[in-house]
Amino acid sequence: xxxxxxxxxxxxxxxxxxxxxxxxxxxxxxxxxxxxxxxxxxxxxxxxxxxxxxxxxxxxxxxxxxxxxxxxxxxxxxxxxxxxxxxxxxxxxxxxxxxxxxxxxxxxxxxxxxxxxxxxxxxxxxxxxxxxxxxxxxxxxxxxxxxxxxxxxxxxxxxxxxxxxxxxxxxxxxxxxxxxxxxxxxxxxxxxxxxxxxxxxxxxxxxxxxxxxxxxxxxxxxxxxxxxxxxxxxxxxxxxxxxxxxxxxxxxxxxxxxxxxxxxxxxxxxxxxxxxxxxxxxxxxxxxxxxxxxxxxxxxxxxxxxxx
Ligand SMILES: NC(=O)c1ccc[n+]([C@@H]2O[C@H](COP(=O)([O-])OP(=O)(O)OC[C@H]3O[C@@H](n4cnc5c(N)ncnc54)[C@H](OP(=O)(O)O)[C@@H]3O)[C@@H](O)[C@H]2O)c1
Numbered sequence: 406x407x408x409x410x411x412x413x414x415x416x417x418x419x420x421x422x423x424x425x426x427x428x429x430x431x432x433x434x435x436x437x438x439x440x441x442x443x444x445x446x447x448x449x450x451x452x453x454x455x456x457x458x459x460x461x462x463x464x465x466x467x468x469x470x471x472x473x474x475x476x477x478x479x480x481x482x483x484x485x486x487x488x489x490x491x492x493x494x495x496x497x498x499x500x501x502x503x504x505x506x507x508x509x510x511x512x513x514x515x516x517x518x519x520x521x522x523x524x525x526x527x528x529x530x531x532x533x534x535x536x537x538x539x540x541x542x543x544x545x546x547x548x549x550x551x552x553x554x555x556x557x558x559x560x561x562x563x564x565x566x567x568x569x570x571x572x573x574x575x576x577x578x579x580x581x582x583x584x585x586x587x588x589x590x591x592x593x594x595x596x597x598x599x600x601x602x603x604x605x606x607x608x609x610x611x612x613x614x615x616x617x618x619x620x621x622x623x624x625x626x627x628x629x630x631x632x633x634x635x636x637x638x639x640x641x642x643x644x645x646x647x648x649x650x651x652x653x654x655x656x657x658x659x660x661x662x663x664x665x666x667x668x669x670x671x672x673x674x675x676x677x678x679x680x681x682x683x684x685x686x687x688x689x690x691x692x693x694x695x696x697x698x699x700x701x702x703x704x705x706x707x708x709x710x711x712x713x
Contacts (some may be wrong), residue, residue, distance in 0.1 A: 490543025511668025571649025
């Protein structure tokens with residue numbers, strides 16, 4: 406089976422690559438080889454290689470900057486998934502794509518299901534929602550995994566920021582009124598693989614995977630289990646890494662100025678994933694331990710030039 410993986414240097418893409426290699430031949434051109442905002446180049450690449458499956462882990466993820474860079478956010482998050490979907494439809498390939506809790510405004514009581522109405526609060530969320538709609542309307546067999554609060558040992562993310570600040574500062578203030586499931590990029594990769602394995606169970610060919618996706622297409626929520634706040638997440642990180650000695654103080658979102666409002670409730674209900682594929686990711690606290698177990702010592706994650 407031929408697979409195109411986009412965003413290979415990102416959090417999710419880098420976790421996915423080694424796992425996807427057990428399914429077939431993975432091609433993962435970095436930005437220097439294939440600029441995904443260059444639509445003609447993308448079309449030429451897909452028409453030349455005809456991947457059975459595209460796993461689109463690339464995205465424009467700078468939530469605050471997106472308010473000023475709407476065009477860049479929509480190119481990657483809205484137009485690219487639709488274009489990839491149309492290209493796959495053209496020749497008969499399938500697609501896996503990722504989306505976000507930021508398609509919701511966070512006002513619901515309890516966890517959001519896939520059928521709940523979307524109401525993004527900013528440009529990033531609107532661009533990701535447009536990408537979901539564009540891909541679904543493309544006619545390609547596709548699965549869309551909405552996830553939340555992604556972290557890992559690579560890239561810019563909350564965990565790495567806190568590991569650094571926890572050692573540098575005497576005290577830090579962390580928002581305590583947003584609820585969600587921190588989700589390890591490694592868990593997203595494992596969940597994606599488990600879905601692919603379930604789809605491929607009958608035969609090991611690219612065609613069988615495409616057929617499998619056709620029967621199950623749509624949006625699925627895919628997050629680690631449970632829910633917490635950024636404040637409690639930070640406290641748990643520091644418990645597991647006692648070399649992070651900073652005092653953690655809770656603050657409301659209103660004390661943390663930002664160009665775009667975040668949903669107060671980012672909880673995503675994962676029942677559909679369990680019912681359709683029999684898959685359930687581990688609890689967020691277990692995933693955090695698994696992630697940190699891959700980290701020998703906090704200082705080894707950072708180089709002098711590292712900025713998180
Ligand atoms: N991060 C979160 O908290 C979060 C939460 C919910 C959902 N999600 C979704 O989860 C998925 C994966 O996110 P992530 O956190 O892994 O993202 P990430 O770490 O920011 O990685 C994004 C990747 O996209 C690539 N990319 C961006 N523009 C490109 C372009 N023009 N050409 C080629 N490559 C380009 C980046 O390349 P470079 O390495 O060259 O920059 C990077 O490898 C996305 O769909 C995101 O919306 C993320």
